[in-house]
Amino acid sequence: MLDVQQVAIVGTGLLGGSIGLALRAAGFRGRIVGVGRRREPLARAMELGCVDAVTQDVGEAARGSGLVVLATPLRSFKALLAELAGHDHPGLYVTDVGSTKQQVCAEAQRLLPHPERFVGSHPMAGSERQGPEAARPDLLRGKPCVVTPGPGSAAQAVRVVRSLWETLGMRLIEMDPAEHDRRVAAVSHLPHAAAVSLVLAADRLGGMEIASTGFGDSTRVASGDPSVWADVFMTNREAVAAAIDRFIQELSRFREAVAAGREDQVFDLLQRGKALRDRWWEGFSRSTGPSV
């Protein structure tokens, strides 16, 4: 169980709101403070029971907290870390939920007076829906959460940050920020680029009138917030380009087998894809349980 008197969650949207709900559902007894710039989502988060108190002053929230969780879009981290630097105290640990980790970890190193008390996180859970209304106490349960300590991270910082995600029932995996960014390019950023490109291609090819459930699933992530995702792509350019290149190689191989009428090759690709996907899904759904 997370052992701090107060947690400040900066950003009370889908992820921040879900963290608050899940902490409460897990029996966390400390105070949960929601921090944000705009009054309306803060009020909604309060109303929905995601947080116990709200403030627009991140410094005030940090002074009373043992842990600050940055759950705002990537682009806001630099200013928030600079702000936190002015309100540091020896019992304050900081993490974030950003989809890329190299940039925020470098910023924390540069901006915080005690960067050893920062450890980056990436809870791998989301939805194309936004805002505290979409928050759910079970959004994070059983999902993978990557924690990316740096060489200078304090052992206590790693413990506190891990205990947050463990309290929420997540499956923890540690790796360095660069490794995280490469892997997440393959399983999150590439599928997003593919979904957007599928929609654009289907529109050009004039098929959307007859599209159904399969198309809907394959393209769901394309309904995510464009400005949030533009940040993600801009902070992981090399790995995303490499992942798209690899994907185009696989697609081209598939295309050639189809065009040449090589049913054996097409079948082999379909069978390998199914086997890998089924094995992954079995493990993933066992870990997240039937509520997903």
Add this chain to the structure above:
Amino acid sequence: MLDVQQVAIVGTGLLGGSIGLALRAAGFRGRIVGVGRRREPLARAMELGCVDAVTQDVGEAARGSGLVVLATPLRSFKALLAELAGHDHPGLYVTDVGSTKQQVCAEAQRLLPHPERFVGSHPMAGSERQGPEAARPDLLRGKPCVVTPGPGSAAQAVRVVRSLWETLGMRLIEMDPAEHDRRVAAVSHLPHAAAVSLVLAADRLGGMEIASTGFGDSTRVASGDPSVWADVFMTNREAVAAAIDRFIQELSRFREAVAAGREDQVFDLLQRGKALRDRWWEGFSRSTGPSV
């Protein structure tokens, strides 16, 4: 309401089973006969209430039916049409549920003594799950169904086949078989090729351990039956190759914008993709209702 005394559903898996359940749920009063080669799925379909009677003899079923629905994999259609040819009678109409339409329509033309009583169909509903256990009475409701009459189709055949899908609450769209195959390449076959290629690329890039819900949705269709899908690709080679080419163009444009750090271009692609996807989803989910 479909107005025949008896319907024969050849193949009582996911689709055939769901057609039976949905006919019954819609208040259809005729007899529903399930036809198949293997005893076990027939017995399961009977047990689950998908059909009123079962037989392994397609000729027998056809003789007593006003409508035969072929709901088996594409590769089986040729033999089934040849078999039906020997049991034709003036009140017998035939349709199918195949994912490509040019081949089966050409086969019907060639093999049936009265091809004017055949009209192809493609109810756009499916699941990665298989068999009568996965059948649901609401699988088809509100989904698009393409009906592909040929120049020689009898008006009464079009009426009977349309009334089947209308009884099931589907949204009907008529087009010729070639047009269908081009469009479905874009919104069904291409997403399938993309899902399989995403899984193969993610496996190579080593990210699957941290994959989560987004990856699961984007790749769900890759868990479909490889032999069924190999048939689909083999009967729509040109249109699939053209759709993959278009998709690779879109992906390459996205890749170049990311690699060049052009945030404005990346944002624009993300925003256009989201707008098109949101508009499509709004119409689709309004039509299918909340149960999907």
